[in-house]
Amino acid sequence: MRSGRGNQNENRIFCIPAYGHTNPTLEVVKELVQRGNDVRYYSYAMMKERIEATGSEFISCDQYDPQMYLKPEDAERISTDIAFSTELLVNMTLAMDDGLIGEMTCWKPDCIVADSMAVWGKLVAFKLNVPFMSSTTTFAFNRYSAKVMKQSASQVFKMLFAIPKANRQLRRLRDKGYPVKNILSIIQNDNETNIIVYTSPEFQPYSETFSNKYTFIGPSIRETACRPEKLERKTIYISLGTVVNTRPNFYRNCIRAFAQSEYAVIMSVGVETAPESLGVIPDHFTVAQSVEQIDVLQKADVFLTHCGMNSTNEALYYGAPLLxxxxxxEQGGVAYRVNALGAGAYLKDDSPESIESGILDVLKNIFYRQAAEKISEGFHRCGGSKLAADKIEALCR
Incomplete structure (x- = not known):
């Protein structure tokens, strides 16, 4: 495993099975591989093709992950029940312990990079005393940036009530040699850990409150051979992402809103919604379960979005204003930041009338586009995947 600079760099990457967390890392991994680094990427079968396309080695985690076998109602608890999610985290870490720790002990990596939510990667790094880099595809999180999340009092109380239960689960990790203090030491960002953040200092809320251990590299966007040409008609792009997207009535309302319009409408509805189930689709609509979002955003004049961090970054990278x-x-926090910077407006509700008026407001008021282009300029000033690779290689040395 020879790096382009003559060093031997063996890197491990850990991620969760989510496109919004995986996609930003792919250009970084590709850059590392092109420089001659050996990269092993621990992820899930659904991501295998994308990961192997970077030239890295894919290692499946499916058999270790209890989340792969959850009932739908349990899966919904992960983001709201900290005790439940901690139990899953502990179960997965311990399931991976024997094989993963044995493999890394025999062939000790020079660096471990783990998604901020793939905390088992962080725990393994700490246990083996391997240099560690966190990969944060959301906003960096501290007590200042937490203000944009606007959690309700009941949500905060529920989290605080669950912390003692979560901490009891962590005793199982300490019994296996993992240096874990409490649940907050796992989930929070701190000013002593090296962290890559996939946005710009200008877009990150309260970026001035983070230490120089944080590197804001901007969105890591897949390069395209050529930029798609704008369509003759104004183009509306609609997507609710790949997770919370089963909203057939919302998609039908979007069709009703623009059935008689002069605009081109591209709508991604997710794998759980069959386009033919949405009724008659007008000729100026393109409706699919998935689209090449990077290509679409380069020609979109407005993006009606769920405000996932990855989708928002991609849209603003190309200067597309948002509804x-x-x-x-979490998406509410991203939306709050976009709105505060003037690059998007809130959709009042999902009625056809509100969808139409909201889209027209963003389309016809040029200040939304101007604000989006200003954010785009900040993104392009960042170092992107090359800067991230520089930081990872420096950590290896």
């Missing part, structure tokens, strides 16, 4: 329709608290 904001967040579905979770």
């Amino acid at each position: 904001l329709f967040p579905q979770t608290a």
